[in-house]
Amino acid sequence: xxxxxxxxxxxxxxxxxxxxxxxxxxxxxxxxxxxxxxxxxxxxxxxxxxxxxxxxxxxxxxxxxxxxxxxxxxxxxxxxxxxxxxxxxxxxxxxxxxxxxxxxxxxxxxxxxxxxxxxxxxxxxxxxxxxxxxxxxxxxxxxxxxxxxxxxxxxxxxxxxxxxxxxxxxxxxxxxxxxxxxxxxxxxxxxxxxxxxxxxxxxxxxxxxxxxxxxxxxxxxxxxxxxxxxxxxxxxxxxxxxxxxxxxxxxxxxxxxxxxxxxxxxxxxxxxxxxxxxxxxxxxxxxxxxxxxxxxxxxxxxxxxxxxxxxxxxxxxxxxxxxxxxxxxxxxxxxxxxxxxxxxxxxxxxxxxxxxxxxxxxxxxxxxxxxxxxxxxxxxxxxxxxxxxxxxxxxxxxxxxxxxxxxxxxxxxxxxxxxxxxxxxxxxxxxxxxxxxxxxxxxxxxxxxxxxxxxxxxxxxxxxxxxxxxxxxxxxxxxxxxxxxxxxxxxxxxxxxxxxxxxxxxxxxxxxxxxxxxxxxxxxxxxxxxxxxx
Numbered sequence: 001x002x003x004x005x006x007x008x009x010x011x012x013x014x015x016x017x018x019x020x021x022x023x024x025x026x027x028x029x030x031x032x033x034x035x036x037x038x039x040x041x042x043x044x045x046x047x048x049x050x051x052x053x054x055x056x057x058x059x060x061x062x063x064x065x066x067x068x069x070x071x072x073x074x075x076x077x078x079x080x081x082x083x084x085x086x087x088x089x090x091x092x093x094x095x096x097x098x099x100x101x102x103x104x105x106x107x108x109x110x111x112x113x114x115x116x117x118x119x120x121x122x123x124x125x126x127x128x129x130x131x132x133x134x135x136x137x138x139x140x141x142x143x144x145x146x147x148x149x150x151x152x153x154x155x156x157x158x159x160x161x162x163x164x165x166x167x168x169x170x171x172x173x174x175x176x177x178x179x180x181x182x183x184x185x186x187x188x189x190x191x192x193x194x195x196x197x198x199x200x201x202x203x204x205x206x207x208x209x210x211x212x213x214x215x216x217x218x219x220x221x222x223x224x225x226x227x228x229x230x231x232x233x234x235x236x237x238x239x240x241x242x243x244x245x246x247x248x249x250x251x252x253x254x255x256x257x258x259x260x261x262x263x264x265x266x267x268x269x270x271x272x273x274x275x276x277x278x279x280x281x282x283x284x285x286x287x288x289x290x291x292x293x294x295x296x297x298x299x300x301x302x303x304x305x306x307x308x309x310x311x312x313x314x315x316x317x318x319x320x321x322x323x324x325x326x327x328x329x330x331x332x333x334x335x336x337x338x339x340x341x342x343x344x345x346x347x348x349x350x351x352x353x354x355x356x357x358x359x360x361x362x363x364x365x366x367x368x369x370x371x372x373x374x375x376x377x378x379x380x381x382x383x384x385x386x387x388x389x390x391x392x393x394x395x396x397x398x399x400x401x402x403x404x405x406x407x408x409x410x411x412x413x414x415x416x417x418x419x420x421x422x423x424x425x426x427x428x429x430x431x432x433x434x435x436x437x438x439x440x441x442x443x444x445x446x447x448x449x450x451x452x453x454x455x456x457x458x459x460x461x462x463x464x465x466x467x468x469x470x471x472x473x474x475x476x477x478x479x480x481x482x483x484x485x486x487x488x489x490x491x492x493x494x495x496x497x498x499x500x501x502x503x504x505x506x507x508x509x510x511x512x513x514x515x516x517x518x519x520x521x522x523x524x525x526x527x528x529x530x531x532x533x534x
Contacts, residue, residue: 004462009390024370036425037448037473038316040532041502042259048448049473050532051313054480057532064316065486067479069310069359071472072345075296076330077457080304082312087111088329088525090355090448094095104354105290112350114332114379115344116280117293123279124299127269129368134163135272136370143234159368167270174263181256188253190228195246196226209238216443262337270337275340284341288373289350292332300336305464306363306472308455313476324483326476329357334364342371345407348380353385358482358490362391362407363468369406376410383413388482389491391476392467393421393437397512398438415491418498422449422470423528431519431528432508438466439523444498446528447473477531501527 040050068088078087092102093110100107116123127135137156140146148156198207201215201222212230217223229242236245268274277284282291298304307328314326333348334340352360360382369375377391394405400419409417422433423446432438433449449470456462474497482493503526504519520526 003118003281034453035316037452038313040530041366041528042530042532047423047431047476047502047528048530049528050530051316051477053532055317055322058179058322058480059320061322061403061484063322063480063483065174065263066327066328066527067359067483068329068355069302069361069472069475069479070331070348070355070357070371071310071361071363072331072333072348072352073361073363074297074300074304074330074334074336075114075298075303075332076112076307076328077298077304077455077459078296078330080308080455080457080459082315082353082455083114083304083308083426086205086311086314086326087219087330088327088355106292106294106351111296112294112296112330112332113292113348114295114348115292115347115351116249116332117291117295118280120294120417122297124270124296124336126266126276126341128166129272129339129366129370130159130162130166131270131272131370132339133370134159138272140192145411152343156190156335158456163270167267170263170266172269174260174267177256177260177263179211181253181260186250191232191246191249192230194225197222198229198242205243206241206242207243209233212242217458220329226506257280265337276335277341284343285371286486287343289347295333295366298332298367300334301462302334302336302363302468303330303332303355304457305454305462306361306468309452309469310361310472310476310479311455312453313473317480326479326483329355339366340364342369342375346371346374346378349375349382353378353382353387359388359390359478361468361474362389363471364393365394365405365407367403367405369404369408372406372408377408379409379413379417381492383416386490387416388478388493389413389417390471391417391419391472393419393439393443394436395422395435395466395468397435397510398437405437417493418474418494419443420471420474421446421523422465422467424450427504427506429506429508431504431506432510432522433465433467433470434509434511435465436470438510440518440521440523444494445474445501445523445525446470446476448528474529477529480531497529498525498532500530500533501525502523502530502533503527 008010027193036046037048038044038051039048040053043053090110094101095110096108106113137152137159140148150336212226215226217226246375251297282288310328318326329352331348333344341474349360417455419442422436423444424433425432447470449467450465452469453461478493481496482488506519508519509516509518
């Protein structure tokens with residue numbers, strides 16, 4: 001390959017990297033990304049929930065009521081420094097003695113329970129519910145003694161189409177990312193050679209644009225290295241040393257490797273011959289309760305971020321002089337890939353209720369629920385015990401007035417249920433998070449859901465987004481109100497909380513609908529939670 005071809009490929013690939021990744025890097029390094037959701041729009045440019053102002057207004061108030069928030073999710077890094085102080089503990093259970101001391105059916109559940117656990121291994125991945133339904137209906141069709149009902153025939157047409165479409169889309173993405181990774185690796189080989197030549201000459205770990213520009217190479221190899229370096233730095237950023245560009249490019253390759261791995265997993269989840277449930281050793285379609293183990297490790301990181309952002313809020317309260325007695329109960333029911341099973345959702349809810357949870361955070365969802373009655377019965381059970389449910393609306397940009405995003409509360413439970421969409425940082429055309437589901441009759445409120453700094457496993461932090469993070473912010477706000485008013489009911493806390501909103505008539509674009517809406521038309525309350533409102 002001649003110099004012009006090498007330079008063209010290098011520059012094109014590096015520009016692609018800096019366009020797709022550099023903005024994320026800037027966001028992570030920006031002070032604005034640090035807990036902006038705690039601000040109030042009355043005191044800053046951010047449309048946060050007013051936690052800072054709430055804390056200032058509550059210095060002299062009592063937070064006497066202990067509130068347990070159960071986080072039903074992918075597990076939890078219980079050792080994370082921001083999370084560990086606020087973990088719920090089952091005081092009736094003696095740690096690791098191999099006995100069910102409190103006789104609740106779950107041995108050694110000192111800090112929560114894992115409904116995705118078996119005796120010797122844990123379920124990490126599961127198929128999407130659409131795949132499981134595809135297998136069920138296909139098996140039924142192939143049985144000559146059984147015929148599909150009319151409703152099942154309609155569902156089969158939808159499911160079969162979705163299965164083929166989604167399977168093909170994942171395979172296509174995997175192929176594209178593999179090709180991109182290969183291209184990046186090829187470019188990296190040349191970039192490695194160039195930077196080695198530069199280091200041999202300059203003996204300097206900086207190697208700035210001006211150093212290279214003023215350099216007079218003594219041979220053709222060094223002249224080529226200079227020309228390629230100048231082309232790259234002028235196309236990308238002349239203020240960055242060439243080795244910094246190289247390092248960031250290496251980081252991009254690592255991220256691409258992770259993405260390829262994720263799509264390899266996604267493709268494998270459409271393999272209809274695999275029974276992932278074997279790891280647990282039960283049948284997801286036969287009701288039972290006493291299964292699982294006490295291993296709460298978060299293989300995915302989702303549960304750690306969801307629970308962690310609640311703990312960030314609790315920690316902010318303690319750092320500013322108020323001490324709410326709020327603890328987090330982790331219940332592992334969500335696989336690291338694929339969809340949760342209805343059986344585990346129902347059992348997770350019942351476990352949380354029976355162990356004293358006042359608020360149950362549900363930052364997950366799916367669009368098919370074959371055993372929906374089990375889940376509805378568990379929700380109804382929670383309502384009878386005075387529990388408040390907070391559910392993430394989902395991230396597909398759908399109108400939930402016309403499409404169910406399970407779990408969905410039975411009609412008797414709506415007063416104990418808050419459906420939460422994700423909002424953006426500023427009160428402009430970006431106020432709606434572009435991915436967020438919405439629904440004027442279905443979604444109660446919005447809460448911050450973009451560019452949020454969250455705890456991640458292994459003591460890490462990361463910038464994340466999603467309705468999955470908007471929901472726990474609402475759970476935190478509900479817990480703070482409840483801690484102040486211990487005699488309130490779940491219904492009263494919901495009414496109190498959803499009345500504390502800033503409403504906006506700002507026009508926002510809804511991608512799935514391909515049209516603009518006023519923001520106040522996208523939820524029941526028409527706005528974003530602001531706990532500081534009086």
